[in-house]
Amino acid sequence: MPTEPPAPMKYAGARAGLEGAFAPETAGLGPEPQKIKTLNPDEVSGLDALELAPKREKGQLGLRIWHSAWPKLLAIAIVVALWELVYLAEWKPAYVFPSPLDVFTTLKDLVTTPDFWDGVRLTMTRAITGFALAVAIGTVVGAAVSRFAPLRAAIGSLITGLQTMPSIMWFPLAILLFQLGEQAIMFVVVIGAAPSVANGLISGIDYVPRTWLRVGQVMGMKGLDRYRHLILPASLPSFVSGLKQGWAFSWRSLMAGELLVIVPGTVSVGVRMQNARDLSDTPLVISYILVVLVIGILIDQLFNAADNALRKRWGLTGT
Amino acid sequence: MPTEPPAPMKYAGARAGLEGAFAPETAGLGPEPQKIKTLNPDEVSGLDALELAPKREKGQLGLRIWHSAWPKLLAIAIVVALWELVYLAEWKPAYVFPSPLDVFTTLKDLVTTPDFWDGVRLTMTRAITGFALAVAIGTVVGAAVSRFAPLRAAIGSLITGLQTMPSIMWFPLAILLFQLGEQAIMFVVVIGAAPSVANGLISGIDYVPRTWLRVGQVMGMKGLDRYRHLILPASLPSFVSGLKQGWAFSWRSLMAGELLVIVPGTVSVGVRMQNARDLSDTPLVISYILVVLVIGILIDQLFNAADNALRKRWGLTGT
Amino acid sequence: MSILETTGVRTESVVHIENVSKTYGSGSNALLALDRVSLDVQRGEFVCLLGASGCGKSTLLSLVAGLDRISGGTLDTGGRKVALMFQEAALFPWLSVSGNVELPLRLQGIGKAERPKRAAELLEVVRLGGFADKRPHELSGGMRQRVALARALAQNADVLLMDEPFGALDAMTRDILHDELERIWREQNLTVLFVTHNVREAVRLGDRVVLLSSRPGRVIEDFTIGHERPRRIDSPEVSAQAGEITDRLRAEVARHAN
Amino acid sequence: MSILETTGVRTESVVHIENVSKTYGSGSNALLALDRVSLDVQRGEFVCLLGASGCGKSTLLSLVAGLDRISGGTLDTGGRKVALMFQEAALFPWLSVSGNVELPLRLQGIGKAERPKRAAELLEVVRLGGFADKRPHELSGGMRQRVALARALAQNADVLLMDEPFGALDAMTRDILHDELERIWREQNLTVLFVTHNVREAVRLGDRVVLLSSRPGRVIEDFTIGHERPRRIDSPEVSAQAGEITDRLRAEVARHAN
């Protein structure tokens, strides 16, 4: 058994997500002591628990996938049904409020164009680069700000202040500094997302239990070591949630920022989205909303996996 | 002494902010055991500590204000000096890169128009209403999602997904649902900010130490009581940081949303900002950037005060 | 004990534990913490649990409190109100000392005016009269444990489960709290299940002392303590009986070690 | 003890505490936790600290470890490496049991290959050989305390401060760890400052037993334990001396109560 098993974590994490979610629920229902709980002891103790366990796990895997899938499917079905109903009721004309079928046809046409995927690739590359940059910068700034009191006093509040600035306001500065290069987009993305990352880290660091800090101090942790072995892992939950917010900001900033530099040839998602809007092509607008939503959800799933692995490691989910 | 003293908290919080910021610093420097520490015992034990204390506190207040002010002032001075330097170097023509003086004159003119303050009032009213709504909705959704596993599976990821959507994409739907009423703006603001609030709460709830949950369960906490007395206070740090992010989102969404509905009589900050940009009036654009920044910073200070009070209560700052 | 013995419900027992097993984890990580433990605690009884570190005492208490699911067997507390004092104090940092003690009172619907008074009384019981307005982090380890005790008492439960409540206390404070606990137990006709590592303490307080074996936890012995109350922890009878139990325990640990 | 006595620096003492005071808080909330405490611990000495709950023992240790600032007096550890085992286990939840023990090794720059071996040895010392890959939350209270002990030992410090390290352990496990601790102390010529509530434990382990009074904490007595090692906790000599110290302590608590 490795000391830190990363591979099984993921799987465990996915599972923990569900059980973790159930935990408060059952906790909420079960504060009263049980009246009578009877379980056939043969079930567990009669058989060898080691023999029994893998079988149960396998059965549970299918169940788990089903458990995590059906609410999503149901939710989608309900939304689509409502949508179709409203459409059929002819509340608004079809070009304003298209039917699900219209949209799905448009969406199908869209995702079957290779051009579209080029755009997605371009945008995702930018998003990931920009986000990575924002994380790097945000982490350094966050660590520095939480460490040096004068820095915190000087720019602590500025961090949130920057974040409240609409991306579009950065355009003039971005053009001025970076002309019309890709860097201009990166600038807009980073300035949108880095504050979230920094704030998440700062808040995490601020809430590191004092006992742990003292333990670290007694161990003689200093400088980088202290951050690496104590501060960062201890503030990880808050940091991950900061990353999640940072992602949202960076994506939004990117959608605005992509209007800044339009690369001929491959057209980024942001530009396509704006154009769909300019063209008042409602089914296309909705299609892009769905595309952005799906990307957002997929990325969120990644964050959730990380988060669940974390909770599992911290022992915050039940066995 | 009241059981929960809210009034002295604030003051204590403001102070804790500084000391808390210093704490990691000193901790970082002091992991090695002291060689020799000598303090004249008369200083403390020789005199009555009770008599001595208030005098010291008063002296520290002025010091503290100075401590929190000088880095800010210095930072501002440095930025303005750099700006003036770049201006004097004539890197770009003045109409592209105005001098600080130009901007401050414009800003002075701006803030002396009563019209401007009407706009600020309108925008702040919207921001506060929208944010309050977003907090209410985000809290309810966050609590529900973290409590019911199927709901989490169904819409958990959608929450972050929604957040990644540029506000501008909600315009068609906002108009569809609310015509061009104030509600359309609220819709855009709420849908921008509520997910952050919900996510902050969810992440906070997920990281409530298991021991506390068990304590609550043993005490027989159920339903609302459980949220009120255990879950909410325990997840408050993360919740506050979610609120902070939510504020940033709501403000940005508002700036976009204000372009949607223009109310006769007073012109909101968002519209004014857009107009300044449309008119390519660089000093005015920068003035508005400063206005938005200052508002953002002021609001952040409020959040910080709350946060510091919280940390003080949780015993996360030194005495 | 086989399952076949399980006939009828014993109405006189407040906590009925029969063949209860508990497995943590699954697969190759599974750990059988409790193996078919049977124990009955009668109304008003004071039962002490002894066992080596990691033998499953805390696990058993959390099962009785309904905090964890049993993996097998029967567990019945007849729907009674159960309070549990945890091994770690686990006070809420966002509440003052008094606030922590008042919380269970509040959950019972006791009025705003009444609460601080009741809390002050309970804090007096644990000898922390002057600390009502402090925050948990301003207390010493032993003081926190005492606040947790006051909080558990404030729950006004029928069954009180206590997990090493006096582990961090000096002998004197411990003596005082023994007396107080005994008084409250008598006056309120409480049923107590008390985990400790101090054999004398167990003999000082318990009507019965139950020994658990290690990994998996099993009941290996059930001593009835006959000495008349009030007892003194340093009395010869208590010492003698404690010595006897210690020997039994030592033998068990030795057996387990080989 | 007056300040005038402070003449010269005693080079032989590893921990030199002189007239140290500690006040928590300020203004009307000020609490004088320690009042002019003086104590010298010589190289290789094993000193036990006894005192009522909340008398300032943990405070004193954290001052010696340099975690808090003294409010008055002189404190000198000669720049030696000091390890502190906290009253609460305070393990890092993001590391496995082995990871927690390996961390101090890593900070000392011990190689990747060497660490798990050293950690396994230390876990064997605290009798947790099979738990290297568990997470802290999967351990019982006593097991966590033992991991914390292993972690403190891993620091390889000159001075070891221990705050009720065996509070949550049963008598048997405690006996074993007493032996192990004594062995390590001897072999590595450690200097130990050991806080406990168990007077017998103090007499079993200490070269000296120091008594602190309550609020504010002051040194009221300093017993030298002359019995030859190895000692047994249930030996008559240890019992007799423990009884003597208990009486003194009891008197002090009684004095304080009135």
Place this chain on the structure above:
Amino acid sequence: GSDDDGNKKAGTTAGADAEATTLKLGYFPNITHAPALVGVSKNLFKDALTGTELQTQTFNAGPAALEALLSGAIDATYIGPNPAINGWVKSNGQALKVIAGSTSGGAGLVVKDTIAGPADLKGKKIATPQLGNTQDVALRAWLKQNGLNADTNGGGDVSILPQENATAVQAFAQGAIDGAWVPEPSLSKMLLESKGKLLVDEATLWPNQQFVTTHLIVSQKFLKEYPGTVKKLLKGHIAAVKYINDNNADAQKAANAQIEALTGKALKEDILTAAFKNLKFTNDPIASSLYTSAQHAEEVGLLKKVDLKGIYHLGPLNELLKADGQPTVSDAAAAS
């Protein structure tokens, strides 16, 4: 930009015909920028700009394009009259010059079909693209002529809402507004898709039914340094305008193909045709309409007194037109 780009200074010849090594040209993927679309897609600029590399940059809106021009990120751009005026005013006439016209016409007031005339507009909500822009000014001036008042904050007899075109189209389709004074292709979209009614065709309000919609501007710095390149750019521009006017159907297709290439989505056929019909492509910047519009803006209180004198630099254009045998254009305030 041209100012700090060292290698660009290595132009081919000095003096009046100095040429840059690269020219950065901006335009919008929008039908009102058809000469740019066609010129780029048919390589007309490239053919004209011998020895100079053409770099194109598209924008979604005027302010961004102007920001880029002011900061030197581009050298020339197709743009609407409003941003051009703004740039002129804010830089005190130092930043740019209008060197040619591009597009004329193609704007008007579309209303719900329940509205028959100006009298029915009382208490209604009408959108314009932006406070103080050409359409906004036109609407206000027209309302004034018809005895209706409207203030700049959306109050008055008619409530004027500055609303971005896409939003206005949406809002109109959903009945949230009663009408809008918009340019193409929003105009055609409202007419065709939302069954709107054209109450006023802006062209009818102007002499010769002509008013400027798009023109070509160049940064003064670039103009000063590389007049030769500017001339070649104009050559390409003239060729593009000519191509559109000579091969209308083919130009439509080329423009739409270019739009699709730039945005991933082409205009609908019917809207394209309708919009093209409403637009005129001409080298004439129709200076008179710019002056008049500015004057109207002053009258309704949207602009402080502005001095547009010198904003035009039509010498090279006229030179080329003359050489080509086409009529020259004028920068005079009153052309009629």
